[in-house]
Amino acid sequence: MNYAIIAAGEGSRLVQEGVAVPKPLVDLDGRPMIRRLIDIFASYKPETLSIIVNEQMTAVREYIEEIAPTLPFPLRLTVKSTPSSMHSFYEVSRGFSEGKFILTTVDTIFRQPDFVRYAEAFDNDDSADGCFGVTDFIDDEKPLYVDTDAEGFITAFRDAPNGHDRYISGGIYGLTAPALDILADCMERGVSRMRNYQRALIDAGMHLRAFPFPKIVDVDHAGDIETARAFIAGK
Numbered sequence: 408m409n410y411a412i413i414a415a416g417e418g419s420r421l422v423q424e425g426v427a428v429p430k431p432l433v434d435l436d437g438r439p440m441i442r443r444l445i446d447i448f449a450s451y452k453p454e455t456l457s458i459i460v461n462e463q464m465t466a467v468r469e470y471i472e473e474i475a476p477t478l479p480f481p482l483r484l485t486v487k488s489t490p491s492s493m494h495s496f497y498e499v500s501r502g503f504s505e506g507k508f509i510l511t512t513v514d515t516i517f518r519q520p521d522f523v524r525y526a527e528a529f530d531n532d533d534s535a536d537g538c539f540g541v542t543d544f545i546d547d548e549k550p551l552y553v554d555t556d557a558e559g560f561i562t563a564f565r566d567a568p569n570g571h572d573r574y575i576s577g578g579i580y581g582l583t584a585p586a587l588d589i590l591a592d593c594m595e596r597g598v599s600r601m602r603n604y605q606r607a608l609i610d611a612g613m614h615l616r617a618f619p620f621p622k623i624v625d626v627d628h629a630g631d632i633e634t635a636r637a638f639i640a641g642k
Contacts, residue, residue, distance in 0.1 A: 408526060409508035410448040411457040411499040413492050414441055414467060416512070424629035431460070431467045431513045433632060436639045439470065440513055440626070443639075447519045448509075449479070451526040457502040459485040459495045492601045497594055500587055507583055511540075514626040515578040516635045522579075525618045529581040535560070535616040537586060537608070540579030544622040546634075550575040551602045553617060561615040564605045576605070577623040586613065 414431045421430055428434075431441035438446070441458075448456060456478070460467045468486055475482040483502035489495045496510060509526060517540070529538035539561060541553050553574040554563040564576065580601075589611050593604050608615060624635050 408452045408530060409455045409457070409503045409506060410453060411459075411496070411503070411508060411510040412441065412444055412448075412513055413459055413495040413499065413510070414464075414513035415459045415461040415487070415489055415495045416492075416514075420628055421626075426629050426632070429464050429467050430626065431464070432470060433626070435516070435632070435635050440516075441467070441471070442474065444511070444513060445474075445478070447517075447522050450519060451523050452530065453480045454506070455481050455483065455502065457483045457485070457499040459487060459489070459499045461488040462486055463488070491599045493590075493593065493599060493604045496601065496604070497590055500590060503587070505584065507581065510580045510582070512578055516624040516626060516638065517577070517579070517620055517622070518639070521620050525579065525620065526581070528618055529616075532616060534614070536583050536613040537615040538581040538618050539605075539615055540577035540581075540620050540623065541574035541617045542577045542620045542623045543574055544624075545575055547575065547625055548627060551605070552576075555617045559617050561609065561617050563609060564602055566602070574617060574619065576602075577620050578625070579620070579623070580605075581618075589613070 432439040471484050485498050487498055525540055552565040552568055552572045553561055553576055556562050589607055593607050624638050626635050
């Protein structure tokens, strides 16, 4: 499995709220947030790992360069500031080898057993073009609501609830090679934001399975750090 981490955000809200450490290096369980995510990826058939950080996060770049030689799989680091997570995805996608890949942002927090079940299901599913992590736990400022059919395939992504919502996007994207062609097309057409890319996947006829996670937490504010720590600790 190819893995990718987007860690190119500025983390401006954390800085404004008094968190001096760059977001990817915030300690959640005795490890920096990004190291915890790398370790989770390492628990299921890692082939390659691509990471993007912005040009201002010198400490994050140095940390990744320090740990890269200790990892049992190749790590490709891109240092580039981008206007959106979709643009960051495009940059890291250049490092993918053939096969399936899973992408997420560094501040998407989930438990390792839940992720392994998800990755295994995606790895063994030949009926879908992709598999996205979803959750019925809504703790996001601007959630992306997910509609599914009776077989669990995603039919739409919506910015607003419709009263019959079961899931929101968890920000965990498992995809196959055809999705990269759609990504390139979105870049050419000037599409921005991951949620619009996700809509483009549906419009293109991609069969995306929704995989429910019991809970996923996003770290956007200083208060979210303690929430994430408690979640990881099982509280």
